[in-house]
Structure formats: structure tokens, C-alpha cells
Amino acid sequence: MFDDVRKELNELKNTIAVLTEKISAPTLERTHVKTKEACTFFSCSKNTLNKICAYYGVCPIKVMGEYYYPVADLQKVFAQSC
Numbered sequence: 240m241f242d243d244v245r246k247e248l249n250e251l252k253n254t255i256a257v258l259t260e261k262i263s264a265p266t267l268e269r270t271h272v273k274t275k276e277a278c279t280f281f282s283c284s285k286n287t288l289n290k291i292c293a294y295y296g297v298c299p300i301k302v303m304g305e306y307y308y309p310v311a312d313l314q315k316v317f318a319q320s321c
Contacts (some may be wrong), residue, residue, distance in 0.1 A: 243279070269310055270309065270310060270311070271300065271307035271308060271309055271310060272307065272308055272310055272313070273305060273306070273307060273308075274288065274299075274305075274306050274308070277308040277313055280313055281313070281317070291316060292308070292316075294317045295312075295313045295315075295319070297309070297313065297316060298312075
């Protein structure tokens with residue numbers, strides 16, 4: 240009985256880990272990400288993200304008050320700065 244519960248908990252833990260990994264990092268599947276996701280991608284604050292975008296010429300798109308950043312441009316910036 241306890242082995243079955245332990246097995247199910249391990250499966251649930253693995254599923255949560257996979258879903259967390261898919262959610263946490265932007266991928267090429269999506270063309271644009273919100274400001275919060277872009278900040279997470281660079282591990283920086285909103286002000287630092289604005290400075291990075293101004294320096295590298297990344298232009299976010301404003302849709303109904305929310306800024307969306309092109310994933311391809313963010314990955315180019317990341318590749319240039321490494």
C-alpha cells in the first residue's frame with residue numbers, strides 16, 4: 240500500500256518538474272514573451288531590462304498596456320553578451 244502511494248508521489252514529482260521547466264524558460268515555440276518572462280530570462284530587474292533593450296536595440300511591442308519582447312531578439316542579445 241505505501242509503495243503504491245510512494246510510486247504515485249514520485250510520478251507526480253516528476254510531472255511537476257517537467258511542467259516547471261517548460262513554464263520557466265522562454266523557448267522558440269513562442270515568438271514573444273511578457274516583461275516578467277524577459278526579466279527571468281536575463282535574471283534582471285525591469286529597469287535593467289529596459290537598459291539592455293535600449294543598448295541592443297530590442298523593441299518591445301505594446302499590446303493593451305502590456306509589453307511583449309521578441310524571443311529571437313532576446314536570444315541574440317544573450318548570445319552577444321556571452
